[in-house]
Amino acid sequence: MLDYMSQILKETNIAFGIFDQNLKLTKHSPNFASIIQSNTVKLHDELWEIFPELIGTEELVHNILIKKLNKYNLSRINKFDSSGDIHYYDLTIFPMSDKLYEGTHLLSMVADKTNETSLEQKIRQQFYEIEVLQANLSSYGNYHTGHLLGKSELINQVREFINKISVIPNVTILLQGESGTGKNMVAREIHRTSMDPKSPFVEINCASIPATLLESEIFGYEKGAFTDAKMSKRGLLEEAAGGTLFLDEIGELPLSLQAKFLSFLETKQFRRLGSTQERQVNIRIIAATNKDLKEAVDNKEFRQDLYFRVNVVNVKLPRLKELGDDILLIAQHYVNLFALDFRKKVDTLTEGAKKKLMNYSWPGNVRELRNVIERAVIFADEHIINEKEIILPDDKHNIDHATADELTIPDEGLSIAHMEKKLLQQALMKSGGNQTRAAKLLGLSLDTFRYRMKKYKLR
Numbered sequence: 355m356l357d358y359m360s361q362i363l364k365e366t367n368i369a370f371g372i373f374d375q376n377l378k379l380t381k382h383s384p385n386f387a388s389i390i391q392s393n394t395v396k397l398h399d400e401l402w403e404i405f406p407e408l409i410g411t412e413e414l415v416h417n418i419l420i421k422k423l424n425k426y427n428l429s430r431i432n433k434f435d436s437s438g439d440i441h442y443y444d445l446t447i448f449p450m451s452d453k454l455y456e457g458t459h460l461l462s463m464v465a466d467k468t469n470e471t472s473l474e475q476k477i478r479q480q481f482y483e484i485e486v487l488q489a490n491l492s493s494y495g496n497y498h499t500g501h502l503l504g505k506s507e508l509i510n511q512v513r514e515f516i517n518k519i520s521v522i523p524n525v526t527i528l529l530q531g532e533s534g535t536g537k538n539m540v541a542r543e544i545h546r547t548s549m550d551p552k553s554p555f556v557e558i559n560c561a562s563i564p565a566t567l568l569e570s571e572i573f574g575y576e577k578g579a580f581t582d583a584k585m586s587k588r589g590l591l592e593e594a595a596g597g598t599l600f601l602d603e604i605g606e607l608p609l610s611l612q613a614k615f616l617s618f619l620e621t622k623q624f625r626r627l628g629s630t631q632e633r634q635v636n637i638r639i640i641a642a643t644n645k646d647l648k649e650a651v652d653n654k655e656f657r658q659d660l661y662f663r664v665n666v667v668n669v670k671l672p673r674l675k676e677l678g679d680d681i682l683l684i685a686q687h688y689v690n691l692f693a694l695d696f697r698k699k700v701d702t703l704t705e706g707a708k709k710k711l712m713n714y715s716w717p718g719n720v721r722e723l724r725n726v727i728e729r730a731v732i733f734a735d736e737h738i739i740n741e742k743e744i745i746l747p748d749d750k751h752n753i754d755h756a757t758a759d760e761l762t763i764p765d766e767g768l769s770i771a772h773m774e775k776k777l778l779q780q781a782l783m784k785s786g787g788n789q790t791r792a793a794k795l796l797g798l799s800l801d802t803f804r805y806r807m808k809k810y811k812l813r
Contacts, residue, residue: 367466372450372459375419377401380459389466391433391441401460405445407431419458421449430471442471502536502543503687504680508672512540515669520547526619528604528664529642531671533787534721537642538602540671544640545598553597556590561606561789562804569611570627579628591624595635604664605645605656616660639664644787674716674723682708684720688727689739700734706741714746718783725779747784775810778803782812 369389371382379399387395395404402409407428417423428445435441443464450461502513519527527544529537538557545555563571570579574589590599601607607615618624623634641664650656674681685703693700703711707730716722730743777796785791793803 369464371404371462371464373401373462374459377415377460379404386464389443389464390431391435393436401462405431405462407445408447415447415460418447418449419460421458424448430467440468442467502539503684504677505683506677506680508676509680512669512671516540516543516547519544519667523548523638524636526639526664526666527641528647528666528668529640529671530647530668531642531644532673532717532719533644533782534719535671535673536720537644537671538600540669541598541600541602541640541642545600545638549597549638554594555598555600556594557600557602558590559602559807561603562807564801564804565608565611568608569614572611572615573624573626575627576629579626583628586626589624589626591618591635591637592633594637596637598638598640601639601641603643603645604641605643605647605650607656609655609657612657612660616657616663619660619663674719681711681716681723685711685723685727688724689731692728692731696731698731698734699737700731700739702738704738704740707739707744710741710744710746717786721779722783725776725783771810774806775812778806778810778812 367389369383369386371386372380374380377400379395379397379401381397382395387393390404392404401415408415411426414423414426418426425446425448430442431445432440432442443466446463446465448461448463450459502509502516519525527541529540531537541557542555545553549555558571560568570587570589572589572591574587574592575583577583577586614624619639622636623632625632647656647661647665651658651661674684677684682703685708689700689703692698711723711726718725726744726746727739729745730739734743778792781792781795782789784795789803789807790800793800796803798806
């Protein structure tokens with residue numbers, strides 16, 4: 355019987371320990387030590403040794419022993435295991451009378467709550483991220499269409515384009531502009547204003563996926579189509595059915611794939627790899643590029659017929675430097691956003707900081723501005739961001755200072771993943787969005803660099 359009980363306790367992640375009137379451990383289930391993450395539990399250990407969290411509740415424990423209280427509960431006690439991972443358990447103590455024991459004993463029940471706690475934390479984090487997004491939306495003021503910030507004439511022209519195109523949901527659109535000008539944001543805004551809210555928005559960066567995998571990602575494949583195709587897979591065309599497929603960096607689409615994609619644009623029909631069945635989907639195509647596609651056509655790097663097909667309607671997004679005072683408006687938006695994200699009371703840019711932002715050329719455009727403001731908020735000591743906290747590539751002293759800061763581990767620790775992501779972003783910024791040059795700056799192969807971009811969802 356005890357064996358069955360032990361098995362049930364193990365499978366339900368519950369354990370027990372029994373303490374005598376002197377509060378010494380007299381019996382426990384086999385899984386007791388593992389749930390409370392202790393390698394030193396032994397019989398006759400005192401209650402306070404095993405559960406130091408109960409120190410200070412001596413009177414309460416005594417009242418349970420004399421049955422003045424029916425139980426006492428402590429939730430989410432946390433302990434680290436030998437690998438440094440954190441575990442959580444709930445502890446409940448009861449009075450226990452049994453003819454096997456002389457006098458009243460103390461029954462302690464412990465339940466492993468690690469998985470539940472992890473899920474709760476993820477839910478809380480998601481709620482927090484929603485709050486950040488809501489604050490993001492509320493901070494845009496009157497000068498936006500959705501996520502599009504600014505009040506300059508150039509930004510208003512982009513807004514006008516979005517408004518006009520929103521009533522024509524099936525036309526193919528080409529977004530042109532330098533890296534970091536917000537092509538992804540504009541594509542999402544076009545989708546938001548012209549499609550059903552429940553319709554999918556599917557994005558693929560043609561430069562971040564190896565050419566050998568790109569065709570199967572877009573068109574899908576059937577089981578057995580190639581060596582590792584152990585089951586059929588829907589491609590992004592099917593995933594985007596009824597919505598929008600956004601092809602970022604379409605200028606990087608391999609020539610071998612351009613003809614097949616052109617055929618799809620003209621017929622809305624395609625075949626999965628390894629299939630003879632024609633499939634049809636109704637989707638909007640939005641393409642984006644920072645390359646001069648006309649020049650790519652002249653250099654035989656891009657098909658002319660595909661260029662004409664994707665260039666039905668186009669808009670060129672302005673460089674950040676061309677937006678004038680919008681630079682400060684966008685910068686202030688990111689100050690507000692990151693202050694909320696990092697739980698800091700930073701809310702103001704000094705005149706010196708504003709002047710420095712306005713005098714810089716911004717080769718990385720809005721993406722670069724976002725990175726600069728993010729770092730400034732992180733290192734701001736007060737509620738203001740001053741000139742010295744605006745670190746720009748052409749400020750040699752600040753670059754050296756920033757490098758020293760980033761290579762110094764602060765007392766509270768740091769995230770290697772966060773640092774790696776920032777290095778990738780800086781390499782892209784310095785290379786003007788050219789992934790090959792960015793990879794060389796970090797000493798990585800192009801495939802490795804693209805893998806890490808995908809890992810951190812960089813564009």
